[in-house]
Amino acid sequence: MFPELEDELTTYLRGQGYQSVKTLPDGRVIGVLPQFVTVGLFVGLDADGYSSRYCYEHSLHALVAAKTWDGVGDPPGPWVKHKGTHNGEGVDRLNPNFGK
Numbered sequence: 001m002f003p004e005l006e007d008e009l010t011t012y013l014r015g016q017g018y019q020s021v022k023t024l025p026d027g028r029v030i031g032v033l034p035q036f037v038t039v040g041l042f043v044g045l046d047a048d049g050y051s052s053r054y055c056y057e058h059s060l061h062a063l064v065a066a067k068t069w070d071g072v073g074d075p076p077g078p079w080v081k082h083k084g085t086h087n088g089e090g091v092d093r094l095n096p097n098f099g100k
Helices: 003-015 059-068
Strands: 019-023 029-034 039-043 052-056 079-086 089-094
Touching: 003 019, 003 029, 019 059, 029 059, 039 059, 052 059, 059 079
Parallel strands: none
Antiparallel strands: 019 029, 029 039, 039 052, 052 079, 079 089
């Protein structure tokens, strides 16, 4: 991604309410946005939407995950559900470690 476009996209996403917007090493853009019941860590953000999101109960957990995740595997922390694409499949997954 070109730096000038990344800055434009980051500015746009922050204007939409996203927090902790960053580009992962693989080029995907992520950001945190509160939802009705959960807080989403959105993956693959662009001006048109996103490819998937991880739902967290608490914003602190989502913000820490966004700050520390390198994009490999699932993000850290107690996410509850992953909605969207995973390994090329459109699925919803529950976190098998949630509540343990």
